[in-house]
Amino acid sequence: MSALLIRDLRLALRAGGGFGLGLAFFLILAVLVPLGVGPDPGTLARIAPGILWLGALLACLLSLDRIFALDFEDGSLDLLATAPVPLEAVVTIKALAHWLTTALPLVLVSPLMGLLLFLPAEAYLWLILSLTLGTPALSVIGTFGAALTVGLKRGGLLVSLLVLPLYIPTLVFGAEVVARGAQGLTVATPLALLSGITFGAVALLPFASAMVLRINLR
Amino acid sequence: MASLWEYANPLKFMRTTDWLLPVVSVAALVVTSIGLIWGFFFTPDDFRQGSTVKIVFLHVPAAMMAINAWVMMLVASLVWLIRRHHVSALAAKAAAPIGLTMTLIGLITGAVWGQPMWGTWWAWDPRLTSFLILLLFYLGYLALWSAIEDPDTGADLTAVLCLVGSVFALLSRYAAIFWNQGLHQGASLSLAPGTRMDWAYKAPLYTCMLGFGLIFVALVLAGTRTEIRARRMKALVARERMA
Amino acid sequence: MFQVRALACARGSLLLLEGVQFSLRRGHALVLRGPNGCGKTTLLRTIAGLQRPIAGEIDVEADIIAYAGHADGIKSTLTVAENLQFWADIYGTKTIDSALDQMNLRGLAQRMAQNLSAGQKRRLGLARLIVTARPIWVLDEPTVSLDTASVALFANVIRDHLGSGGMALIATHIELGLPEVEVLDLSAFKARLPTPGDGGFDEAFL
Numbered sequence: 001m002s003a004l005l006i007r008d009l010r011l012a013l014r015a016g017g018g019f020g021l022g023l024a025f026f027l028i029l030a031v032l033v034p035l036g037v038g039p040d041p042g043t044l045a046r047i048a049p050g051i052l053w054l055g056a057l058l059a060c061l062l063s064l065d066r067i068f069a070l071d072f073e074d075g076s077l078d079l080l081a082t083a084p085v086p087l088e089a090v091v092t093i094k095a096l097a098h099w100l101t102t103a104l105p106l107v108l109v110s111p112l113m114g115l116l117l118f119l120p121a122e123a124y125l126w127l128i129l130s131l132t133l134g135t136p137a138l139s140v141i142g143t144f145g146a147a148l149t150v151g152l153k154r155g156g157l158l159v160s161l162l163v164l165p166l167y168i169p170t171l172v173f174g175a176e177v178v179a180r181g182a183q184g185l186t187v188a189t190p191l192a193l194l195s196g197i198t199f200g201a202v203a204l205l206p207f208a209s210a211m212v213l214r215i216n217l218r
Numbered sequence: 219m220a221s222l223w224e225y226a227n228p229l230k231f232m233r234t235t236d237w238l239l240p241v242v243s244v245a246a247l248v249v250t251s252i253g254l255i256w257g258f259f260f261t262p263d264d265f266r267q268g269s270t271v272k273i274v275f276l277h278v279p280a281a282m283m284a285i286n287a288w289v290m291m292l293v294a295s296l297v298w299l300i301r302r303h304h305v306s307a308l309a310a311k312a313a314a315p316i317g318l319t320m321t322l323i324g325l326i327t328g329a330v331w332g333q334p335m336w337g338t339w340w341a342w343d344p345r346l347t348s349f350l351i352l353l354l355f356y357l358g359y360l361a362l363w364s365a366i367e368d369p370d371t372g373a374d375l376t377a378v379l380c381l382v383g384s385v386f387a388l389l390s391r392y393a394a395i396f397w398n399q400g401l402h403q404g405a406s407l408s409l410a411p412g413t414r415m416d417w418a419y420k421a422p423l424y425t426c427m428l429g430f431g432l433i434f435v436a437l438v439l440a441g442t443r444t445e446i447r448a449r450r451m452k453a454l455v456a457r458e459r460m461a
Numbered sequence: 462m463f464q465v466r467a468l469a470c471a472r473g474s475l476l477l478l479e480g481v482q483f484s485l486r487r488g489h490a491l492v493l494r495g496p497n498g499c500g501k502t503t504l505l506r507t508i509a510g511l512q513r514p515i516a517g518e519i520d521v522e523a524d525i526i527a528y529a530g531h532a533d534g535i536k537s538t539l540t541v542a543e544n545l546q547f548w549a550d551i552y553g554t555k556t557i558d559s560a561l562d563q564m565n566l567r568g569l570a571q572r573m574a575q576n577l578s579a580g581q582k583r584r585l586g587l588a589r590l591i592v593t594a595r596p597i598w599v600l601d602e603p604t605v606s607l608d609t610a611s612v613a614l615f616a617n618v619i620r621d622h623l624g625s626g627g628m629a630l631i632a633t634h635i636e637l638g639l640p641e642v643e644v645l646d647l648s649a650f651k652a653r654l655p656t657p658g659d660g661g662f663d664e665a666f667l
Contacts, residue, residue: 003550007539014538075532079589082509082528083551144382148375152365161361162379165354166386172393193396197389208382215374218512368473456475 001089004080008097011070018066022059022102023109029055030113041118048117049127049178055113056106056131057167060138063102064163065156067094067146068213077150081217087210095136095143095206103135119182126181130194134174137198140205141166147209150216169197228446231305235439242436250429257422273331275423279430281324284352287317287434291359292384295377305442307373308449310380311363312441316434318356325349347394355383369449462486463597463628468517469652470500470507476515476652477503483645485597490619490629490639495647501632502531504647505601508630527595531602533586537575541566541585544574545592552593560591563618579606587615591622598622598629604637613638 012019033051034044071077080090110131111124119127145163149155173194180187257275264271294310297303328346329339340346362379366372462484469479477500485491493501507514508521509528535544545557561567564584569577577585583606590598598619604612616638619629623641631637 003547007536007543007547010543011536011538016538071534073532074534074536075530076534076536078506078511078530078532079528079534079548080551081511082526083548084524084553085551148362148379149365154365158361158365162358165351165358165390166383168351169386169389169393172390172397176397190396193393205382208378212375212378215371215378218371218506370474453474460475 001085001093004085004090004093005097008094009100012097012101018063019101020105022063023105025062026055026059026106026109026113029058030116033117045118045120045182048114048119049123049182050175051117052110052113052119052127053131053134053171053175053178056103056110056135057138057171059106060098060102060135060142061160061163061167063098064142064146064159065149067098067143068150069146069155072150077213078217081214087213088206091143091147091209091213092202092206095139095202095209098143099136099139103131103139107131107135119178122184123178123182126187126191127178130174130177130181130191133191133195133198134170137170137194137201138167140198140201140209141170144205144209144212147213147216150213170194173197228305228450232443232446235443239436239439239443242432242439246429246432246436249425249432253422253425253427253429257419257426261418261422267335270331270334271419273327274419275426277324277327277331278423279427280320280327281349282427283430283434284317284320284324284349286431287313287320288352288355288384288387290438291317291380295380298373299377299381304373304449305446307377308445309438309442310377311373312445313434313438314356314360314363316437316441318353318360320430320434321349321353321356325353342398344391344395344398347398348391351390351394352387355387359383369452463630464518464520465508466518466520468504468507468519469515470503470512471515472500472503478647478650479516479652481517481647481650485628485630487596487626487628488623490623490631490642492637492642492644493630493632493647494634494644499647499651501647502601505599505630505632506530509599521597525595526597526599527590527593528599529586529590529601529603531605533582534589535574535577535582535585538573540571540573541577542570544585545588548589549592552595554592554594557588557592560588563591563621564588565614580608580611583607584611584614587618591618596627598627598631600629600631600633602633603631604633604635 029051033047037043037047068077071080081087107128110127114124114127142159142163145159145166148162149159152158173190176190177187177194180190254275258272261272263269291310291313294306294313298307298310325346328349332341333339359376359379362376363372366375464484465481467479468481469476470481471477481504483491493504495501503512505528506512508519509526511528536547539547542557542561545560549555549557561570564587566581566584566588569581574582574585583603587603590600604615607615612635619631619637619639622629631642
């Protein structure tokens with residue numbers, strides 16, 4: 001299992017692996033938003049939690065079609081499906097690799113983006129915590145979407161249409177944690193709900209992902 | 219090859235709906251007409267909302283069917299996944315555009331009603347938001363169907379999406395309720411036929427709900443028949459190619 | 462020992478083969494023949510477990526089949542050794558040395574797979590089979606884009622595999638130069654079209 005993770009990380013980090021694209025997108029968004037809504041610190045501080053979560057979500061979305069598409073094209077996916085590893089584990093590892101290469105860097109640079117958007121000081125801890133707890137759900141849900149569309153020609157655009165509605169609860173609770181944190185309110189409830197969705201998604205969605213992957217491979 | 223397919227018989231479905239579809243269609247037409255005419259012309263104006271309240275006879279049944287259509291798709295998808303019943307998968311496919319239309323009718327009539335009542339076409343009320351989210355789920359479901367060429371693969375994938383989507387649609391609904399609390403007190407904008415409503419309204423409203431239910435059944439039957447014929451045509455073309 | 466009885470398989474919703482019947486003993490290979498589109502790939506994918514048979518049985522122990530399809534599953538930004546080591550780890554067989562030697566890839570071990578020629582890539586794909594250490598090889602057109610020398614090399618690998626008690630099921634158009642293999646023509650198992658009943662149709666929509 002660790003062999004698959006190491007291979008995927010190695011592929012992502014080598015030339016053409018697409019590592020850093022999501023990060024660059026996140027940065028560009030943090031630059032474009034003030035250009036669009038104006039430089040007023042008050043306005044930016046108020047919308048910063050939502051923008052940061054939305055940016056992380058869209059950056060995750062960008063790299064979803066890479067999760068299975070390349071392995072499908074070169075036949076690795078067929079070979080993995082016939083290898084002595086459960087497909088449920090394969091999709092979980094794939095989601096983990098996606099999280100490590102796309103979401104984790106976003107979590108790490110998010111305080112910098114918060115700085116650009118005048119995020120109130122009280123909110124930084126909650127920003128990092130909510131992204132850490134929430135992004136695994138984004139990766140797992142995204143892996144499900146990628147597995148659904150793996151053999152399709154118009155997969156890239158379709159996957160956004162399928163996955164974005166599934167991201168709604170995570171976005172709502174994640175942004176709410178940061179927004180409440182920024183106002184100095186208690187964040188326990190949205191944080192608990194956010195973690196609940198993440199744990200539920202991580203526990204159950206790999207079975208659905210493996211199921212649709214099997215359907216797509218036959 | 220019989221083992222896979224013995225559970226369902228499209229032919230029997232076609233033969234049954236040959237007579238069932240006209241019956242349901244006529245019933246839908248009659249009941250809906252009675253309900254709407256009764257509701258629009260033979261109910262008193264509301265003391266506060268005037269005659270605008272009468273859009274409720276379109277709005278509530280459409281909204282109800284928007285949700286029921288999704289529930290029906292969920293059940294049909296489960297039947298397909300468990301029993302491999304082709305007609306079931308095709309019925310789920312046929313129900314989706316109808317559910318989408320019902321959702322749109324619900325949203326549009328809501329906006330038309332909301333404008334004179336609250337002075338706004340749209341509010342991010344939890345209920346309105348939930349319906350907008352439901353619209354997105356319908357769009358995704360239909361987009362996935364249209365993207366897949368092989369009908370059985372399409373049926374399988376959309377069925378799983380419907381299952382997973384149902385869970386997330388439910389979560390989104392609670393998320394919308396939760397999310398709205400912090401912004402404004404949305405509960406006062408509730409669209410439900412409240413307890414104030416008396417039987418002068420309730421009776422025609424229930425008639426309209428029944429009528430919309432019948433319309434839905436008739437359209438799903440007609441749509442499923444179309445899908446079965448399309449499927450048969452596809453199979454015949456494949457057969458020609460094989461021979 | 463590997464047996465297939467009354468197997469029926471379909472591509473999409475189209476039934477291609479039915480009543481497929483054969484058995485394979487240790488040290489033997491079976492070559493599948495048949496015109497394009499007759500269901501060779503579908504049959505092999507069914508046997509490999511990628512899709513379920515419509516009917517019939519595949520009588521085989523768990524975890525003894527290694528499958529190789531049209532595509533080799535080679536990652537172009539990994540080296541030859543890394544590509545093989547990955548599969549060795551997945552199949553739990555640690556060493557890749559003998560595979561490198563047998564497929565004459567020793568000199569290319571540290572080269573990026575993207576710099577391999579088509580034939581070298583195919584050899585790498587076949588080396589993966591050796592790495593799996595599985596007794597039954599299920600191969601779909603394994604000799605495509607191999608030159609004569611490489612085909613001979615491949616035939617040798619198959620011979621070694623059979624010699625050590627392995628089995629192979631191969632779909633190919635090319636003569637492999639292996640006189641001892643049996644040949645199975647799949648056109649004999651072509652699915653008969655179901656005859657439509659009295660103007661009606663069944664669940665197959667025919």
